[in-house]
Amino acid sequence: MKQSVFVITNMDCPTEEALIRKRLAALPGVDALTFNLMERRLTVGHALPDERPILDALREIGMQARPAQQARSETCSSCEADRGSAVSAGAWGLVAASGAAAIGAELLAWTGASETTPAVIALALLSIATGGLPTLRKGWIALRTFTLNINFLMSIAVIGAMAIGEWPEAAVVIFLFALAERIETLSLERARNAIRGLMAMTPDTASVRLASGEWHELAAAEVQLGQTVRVRPGERIPLDGDVTAGASAVNQAPITGESIPVEKAPGDAVFAGTVNERGAFEFRVTAIKGDTTLAHIIRAVQEAQGQRAPSQCFIDRFARVYTPAVVLLAVLIAAGPPLVFGAPFQDWSYKALVMLVIACPCALVISTPVTIVSGLAAAARHGILVKGGVHLENGRLIRVVALDKTGTLTHGRPVMTDVIALAERPADGLLQLAASVDTHSEHPVAEAIVAAWHGSERRPLLDVTAFEALAGRGAKATIDRGLYHVGNHRLVEELGLCTPRVEAVLERLEREGKTAVVLASEREPLCVLGVADTVRGHSAEAIRELHALGVVSVMLTGDNPTTARAIADAVGIDDARGNLLPEDKLAAIDDLLARYGTVGMVGDGINDAPALARASIGFAMGAAGTDTAIETADVALMDDDLRKLPRFIALSRRTAQVLRQNITLALGIKAVFFALALAGQATLWMAVFADMGASLIVVANGLRLLRT
Numbered sequence: 170m171k172q173s174v175f176v177i178t179n180m181d182c183p184t185e186e187a188l189i190r191k192r193l194a195a196l197p198g199v200d201a202l203t204f205n206l207m208e209r210r211l212t213v214g215h216a217l218p219d220e221r222p223i224l225d226a227l228r229e230i231g232m233q234a235r236p237a238q239q240a241r242s243e244t245c246s247s248c249e250a251d252r253g254s255a256v257s258a259g260a261w262g263l264v265a266a267s268g269a270a271a272i273g274a275e276l277l278a279w280t281g282a283s284e285t286t287p288a289v290i291a292l293a294l295l296s297i298a299t300g301g302l303p304t305l306r307k308g309w310i311a312l313r314t315f316t317l318n319i320n321f322l323m324s325i326a327v328i329g330a331m332a333i334g335e336w337p338e339a340a341v342v343i344f345l346f347a348l349a350e351r352i353e354t355l356s357l358e359r360a361r362n363a364i365r366g367l368m369a370m371t372p373d374t375a376s377v378r379l380a381s382g383e384w385h386e387l388a389a390a391e392v393q394l395g396q397t398v399r400v401r402p403g404e405r406i407p408l409d410g411d412v413t414a415g416a417s418a419v420n421q422a423p424i425t426g427e428s429i430p431v432e433k434a435p436g437d438a439v440f441a442g443t444v445n446e447r448g449a450f451e452f453r454v455t456a457i458k459g460d461t462t463l464a465h466i467i468r469a470v471q472e473a474q475g476q477r478a479p480s481q482c483f484i485d486r487f488a489r490v491y492t493p494a495v496v497l498l499a500v501l502i503a504a505g506p507p508l509v510f511g512a513p514f515q516d517w518s519y520k521a522l523v524m525l526v527i528a529c530p531c532a533l534v535i536s537t538p539v540t541i542v543s544g545l546a547a548a549a550r551h552g553i554l555v556k557g558g559v560h561l562e563n564g565r566l567i568r569v570v571a572l573d574k575t576g577t578l579t580h581g582r583p584v585m586t587d588v589i590a591l592a593e594r595p596a597d598g599l600l601q602l603a604a605s606v607d608t609h610s611e612h613p614v615a616e617a618i619v620a621a622w623h624g625s626e627r628r629p630l631l632d633v634t635a636f637e638a639l640a641g642r643g644a645k646a647t648i649d650r651g652l653y654h655v656g657n658h659r660l661v662e663e664l665g666l667c668t669p670r671v672e673a674v675l676e677r678l679e680r681e682g683k684t685a686v687v688l689a690s691e692r693e694p695l696c697v698l699g700v701a702d703t704v705r706g707h708s709a710e711a712i713r714e715l716h717a718l719g720v721v722s723v724m725l726t727g728d729n730p731t732t733a734r735a736i737a738d739a740v741g742i743d744d745a746r747g748n749l750l751p752e753d754k755l756a757a758i759d760d761l762l763a764r765y766g767t768v769g770m771v772g773d774g775i776n777d778a779p780a781l782a783r784a785s786i787g788f789a790m791g792a793a794g795t796d797t798a799i800e801t802a803d804v805a806l807m808d809d810d811l812r813k814l815p816r817f818i819a820l821s822r823r824t825a826q827v828l829r830q831n832i833t834l835a836l837g838i839k840a841v842f843f844a845l846a847l848a849g850q851a852t853l854w855m856a857v858f859a860d861m862g863a864s865l866i867v868v869a870n871g872l873r874l875l876r877t
């Protein structure tokens with residue numbers, strides 16, 4: 170089974186998708202087809218020896234296809250799709266000529282000449298020749314492949330109009346259709362550019378230090394991991410890396426959507442595509458071209474576009490029934506009244522033609538992808554990476570958000586504040602014991618204890634054996650043949666070592682919003698250690714914004730309930746649940762799912778992966794630089810600003826609103842013209858106008874999201 174990717178420059182519309190599906194389905198060896206209309210890409214899964222037969226089949230149905238070269242490794246794979254896609258001056262010229270001839274024919278007919286005089290017919294034919302040949306050709310292909318599509322309907326309408334002697338009408342129809350198609354191409358182009366704009370080109374070259382110590386300008390693609398790159402003021406950063414020398418402020422908007430410059434000093438991470446504002450610095454490369462955070466984002470956005478959102482599937486199914494039904498209806502209208510009642514054949518044929526034009530579901534079908542892509546692009550611009558149209562569509566349903574405490578609402582970098590000895594031993598020695606046990610743990614509390622022991626200079630730790638982390642509780646280890654535990658209240662209770670004294674101390678610290686843990690030997694508790702984390706600056710505002718949107722907030726934490734409540738009060742959270750083991754967090758999500766239906770869960774994406782996966786939509790915070798978070802979450806917030814969460818929900822609601830407006834508009838306009846056509850009040854060119862007008866309105870409406 171092989172995968173071949175093709176770039177098809179004239180594949181814009183779902184019309185072409187249907188045509189291609191039909192043709193390739195008939196090709197033996199072809200298995201799976203994945204369309205990305207916005208990128209004009211087709212991925213074919215097949216068992217053929219080469220791509221020849223596929224290319225031939227595509228050419229046969231008038232598709233200009235060529236194989237895409239290793240699309241995945243390119244930073245801007247969509248760029249190659251555009252060459253020659255914008256509407257050329259020549260194409261505009263032809264449309265203008267077609268328009269002039271059509272209007273000439275109408276005027277001539279209107280000023281008294283019969284609609285079938287040679288001059289009118291000549292002008293109409295000229296108009297059709299300049300504006301209509303592509304449509305007629307596509308209509309012919311559709312007929313040959315038995316595909317009902319807009320081109321087929323238009324061709325029938327035009328040929329039908331000529332057959333019943335409505336020459337000027339035929340010309341105007343073809344001209345309007347050609348004009349609208351060009352405009353539609355331009356609109357889609359704008360949606361495409363929006364995505365590309367966010368891919369803000371990374372520089373092609375990088376200034377790299379050679380072994381000799383000299384600086385040399387190398388192609389960015391040739392730079393290896395671990396090499397040192399220099400960035401001057403005002404330059405874009407070519408690759409991801411860690412700053413090794415110098416300092417500067419970097420505008421990270423292309424990644425995080427936040428344009429306030431971020432200070433960078435040695436040890437800090439920098440990202441490809443971001444802009445170095447002031448100073449010069451050097452960094453060690455941590456991701457090669459094609460593997461940078463920006464490249465991951467671009468890939469994720471492209472894949473998101475390729476997936477079908479639920480409303481799109483619905484519309485596709487709808488169109489599959491709707492178009493044939495209308496064609497059947499048109500046939501009945503053309504043939505029925507004249508045959509049954511002897512009504513004038515010409516009148517009813519005309520009505521049927523109008524019906525056929527109205528039948529095109531193009532507006533309906535095109536509106537969804539444009540809207541979704543605009544929404545995805547708008548989100549990405551704000552540093553919100555949405556991993557599929559589904560999540561953008563479903564975000565509006567979120568009624569409750571579960572938030573992790575440590576690292577999400579707080580900075581997750583706690584500092585030790587208290588050591589309270591319970592045994593007759595020097596506090597310093599007790600801290601050394603606790604730090605020795607915790608030195609093998611990666612828990613933030615453990616890191617705070619170890620950091621407190623070391624202080625400003627490194628101090629010796631005791632030899633530790635048999636270290637073991639105890640999930641949701643703490644850790645244990647053997648030191649000098651004694652077994653020591655460091656952990657929370659639950660742990661000391663389970664060990665049977667808790668005392669009223671311990672509880673009193675724990676309670677006092679917890680009420681201050683601190684996390685308190687106990688160091689215990691095999692026989693007794695030795696000391697209580699207090700650790701304080703700080704609340705993130707934007708947390709309270711983000712919670713306020715969520716509540717303003719009518720979304721309930723729930724905090725889930727493994728920390729004790731008193732501390733949880735203290736932090737929850739500081740940020741304004743309604744419901745704080747403490748003492749949760751990882752499996753309790755999953756149960757809490759299930760409970761919320763049962764009560765509210767759609768649940769969002771925010772975490773750092775690494776420790777909380779199971780809960781994030783269980784929630785309807787999982788949000789990973791601070792995703793820049795952590796590929797796992799970008800890959801696993803449904804929505805990745807590129808920095809630590811929790812306000813991106815209400816922003817996402819608001820954007821999702823606006824997207825849903827636009828989708829609804831578009832479907833109503835498209836169907837409404839059709840309905841009106843259907844009624845007019847039946848009443849004999851709608852002319853052919855009005856029908857074309859209505860159809861393409863509807864398409865243009867919904868596309869423009871969808872593009873509006875880009876400005877939010």
Ligand SMILES: Nc1ncnc2c1ncn2[C@@H]1O[C@H](COP(=O)(O)OP(=O)(O)OP(=O)(O)O)[C@@H](O)[C@H]1O
Pocket residue numbers: 573574575576607610611612614615640641642643644655656657684685686725726727728729749750751
């Ligand atoms: N290595 C450790 N050293 C000391 N205490 C620990 C250690 N690991 C866990 N604990 C204690 O157990 C508690 C629960 O830990 P757990 O990892 O389940 O939650 P958490 O990560 O602290 O909180 P959150 O759920 O908000 O992220 C911690 O709050 C801490 O008091």
Ligand SMILES: [Zn+2]
Pocket residue numbers: 658662667668672
């Ligand atoms: Zn107790």
